Amino acid sequence: xxxxxxxxxxxxxxxxxxxxxxxxxxxxxxxxxxxxxxxxxxxxxxxxxxxxxxxxxxxxxxxxxxxxxxxxxxxxxxxxxxxxxxxxxxxxxxxxxxxxxxxxxxxxxxxxxxxxxxxxxxxxxxxxxxxxxxxxxxxxxxxxxxxxxxxxxxxxxxxxxxxxxxxxxxxxxxxxxxxxxxxxxxxxxxxxxxxxxxxxxxxxxx
Amino acid sequence: xxxxxxxxxxxxxxxxxxxxxxxxxxxxxxxxxxxxxxxxxxxxxxxxxxxxxxxxxxxxxxxxxxxxxxxxxxxxxxxxxxxxxxxxxxxxxxxxxxxxxxxxxxxxxxxxxxxxxxxxxxxxxxxxxxxxxxxxxxxxxxxxxxxxxxxxxxxxxxxxxxxxxxxxxxxxxxxxxxxxxxxxxxxxxxxxxxxxxxxxxxxxxx
Numbered sequence: 001x002x003x004x005x006x007x008x009x010x011x012x013x014x015x016x017x018x019x020x021x022x023x024x025x026x027x028x029x030x031x032x033x034x035x036x037x038x039x040x041x042x043x044x045x046x047x048x049x050x051x052x053x054x055x056x057x058x059x060x061x062x063x064x065x066x067x068x069x070x071x072x073x074x075x076x077x078x079x080x081x082x083x084x085x086x087x088x089x090x091x092x093x094x095x096x097x098x099x100x101x102x103x104x105x106x107x108x109x110x111x112x113x114x115x116x117x118x119x120x121x122x123x124x125x126x127x128x129x130x131x132x133x134x135x136x137x138x139x140x141x142x143x144x145x146x147x148x149x150x151x152x153x154x155x156x157x158x159x160x161x162x163x164x165x166x167x168x169x170x171x172x173x174x175x176x177x178x179x180x181x182x183x184x185x186x187x188x189x190x191x192x193x194x195x196x197x198x199x200x201x202x203x204x205x206x
Numbered sequence: 207x208x209x210x211x212x213x214x215x216x217x218x219x220x221x222x223x224x225x226x227x228x229x230x231x232x233x234x235x236x237x238x239x240x241x242x243x244x245x246x247x248x249x250x251x252x253x254x255x256x257x258x259x260x261x262x263x264x265x266x267x268x269x270x271x272x273x274x275x276x277x278x279x280x281x282x283x284x285x286x287x288x289x290x291x292x293x294x295x296x297x298x299x300x301x302x303x304x305x306x307x308x309x310x311x312x313x314x315x316x317x318x319x320x321x322x323x324x325x326x327x328x329x330x331x332x333x334x335x336x337x338x339x340x341x342x343x344x345x346x347x348x349x350x351x352x353x354x355x356x357x358x359x360x361x362x363x364x365x366x367x368x369x370x371x372x373x374x375x376x377x378x379x380x381x382x383x384x385x386x387x388x389x390x391x392x393x394x395x396x397x398x399x400x401x402x403x404x405x406x407x408x409x410x411x412x
Contacts (some may be wrong), residue, residue, distance in 0.1 A: 004317065009312070012313040013311045013313075016308045016310070019306075020308040023308060030404060030406075032402070032405060033404065034402075038271055044391040044393075045389060045391050046253075046393070047252075049250030049256040049257075049259030049263075050251070051255075052261075053254070053255030053257075056259075056285060056306030057283075057408075057409045057412065059288060060283075060284030060409075061408050067265075078262065078264070078265075078267050079262060081266045086292065102222045103226065105218070105223050106219065107210050107219075111210065130401075132410075136271050140317060149301055165409070178397070182397065182402065183251060183364075183399050184249050185393050185394065186393075186394040186395075187248040187252070190387075190394075191387055191389055191390040192386045193240070193242055196239050197235060198239065199235055199236040199238060200240045202267050203264040203266075204242065204263065
C-alpha cells in the first residue's frame with residue numbers, strides 16, 4: 001500500500017518515540033493558565049478572522065465573551081449575523097465604529113467613536129463574567145492616536161482581571177502594546193487577490 | 207470635547223475626500239468574483255483559527271462548506287463541537303488525522319490517514335453544492351510527502367470548480383502551492399505564551 005520498508009518504519013517509530021518523550025517533558029512544564037493579551041497585526045489577512053475563530057471557540061465551550069468593533073460601522077458581516085442570531089446570550093456584539101476614516105471624512109466624529117468604543121471595551125473587560133473580549137481593529141484607532149496607546153497599556157496592565165483574555169487586532173500595532181502582550185502574531189502578505197482584480201467576497205472577507 | 211481645530215478638521219475632511227475618491231476609483235476595477243485558493247502558513251498562531259473564521263462566515267450566509275482535518279484525530283475541539291451541534295447541515299466536518307507524527311509513531315499509518323483525507327478532500331471540492339472547503343493542516347502532510355504537493359497542485363489547477371474556495375493551512379507550505387494560490391498569508395511569531403510556561407487553553411487554542 002505504501003513504500004515504507006520495515007527498517008524505515010522501525011527507525012521512524014524510534015525517532016518519534018524519542019520526540020514524544022522530549023515533547024512530553026517540555027509540555028509538563030507548561031502547566032500555567034492565564035488570561036492572555038493577544039495581538040494580531042501585520043498587513044496580511046486573517047487578523048480579525050483569527051480573532052473571531054477564538055470567539056467561536058469560546059462560544060462552543062459556553063464561555064461568555066464579547067466583541068467591540070472600533071472601525072466597522074453598521075455594515076452587516078457574517079460573523080455579526082451568526083453571533084447576533086444564534087449566540088447573543090453568550091457573546092455581546094458592539095459595532096461602535098463609523099466606518100473608515102476616508103468614509104466619514106470627519107476626524108472629530110472618528111475620535112468620539114473611538115473613545116466611546118474604548119469606554120465600552122473597559123466595561124466589558126472589567127466584567128468578571130466575561131472570559132474573552134475581542135477589540136477588533138483597535139490598533140487602527142491607536143495608530144491615529146484617536147485613543148492613546150499608553151492608556152490602553154496601563155489599563156490592561158493594571159485592571160484586566162487575571163483570567164480574562166483580550167484580543168486586539170489591526171495593522172500597525174504599536175510597540176508598547178506588543179511589549180505587554182503574551183501572544184503576538186504578525187500576518188504577512190505573500191499574495192493578495194485584489195492584485196488580480198478580485199473584490200471582497202461573501203463568506204471570505206465578510 | 208476633542209482638540210481638533212476647525213482648520214485641522216477641514217484639512218482632514220479634504221484629505222479624506224481625496225483618499226476616498228482615489229480608493230473608489232481603484233475599487234471599481236476590482237469587480238471580479240472567483241473561487242480562491244487560500245493558504246495560511248508560517249510559524250505563528252492563527253492559521254487554523256482564520257480558516258475557521260471564514261468557515262463561520264460561510265455558515266452565517268447559509269453557504270454550504272466543509273472541513274477536513276489532516277492531522278487532528280479524535281480530540282474534541284470547540285470549532286468541531288459548535289459546527290457538529292449546530293450547523294451540521296451546512297458544514298460537513300471530517301477529522302481524518304490520527305494525531306501528530308510523534309503521537310502515532312507509525313509512518314505507514316500516518317501516510318494512509320493522509321491519503322484517505324486527501325481522497326475525501328477531492329470529493330468535497332468536486333461537489334458543486336459546496337462553496338468552501340477547509341483543508342486543515344494539509345501543509346504538514348505535504349511537507350512530509352505523505353501526499354504529493356504536485357498532485358494537490360494539479361488537482362486544484364485542473365479540477366477545482368471555478369467558484370469554490372479552498373483554504374489550506376499549516377506550517378511550511380511548499381512553493382508550488384504558494385505559486386498557484388490567490389491569497390497567501392504568512393503568520394509570523396512575535397511572541398508566544400509557551401515561553402512563559404502557559405499551556406494551551408480552552409477557548410483560545412481549542
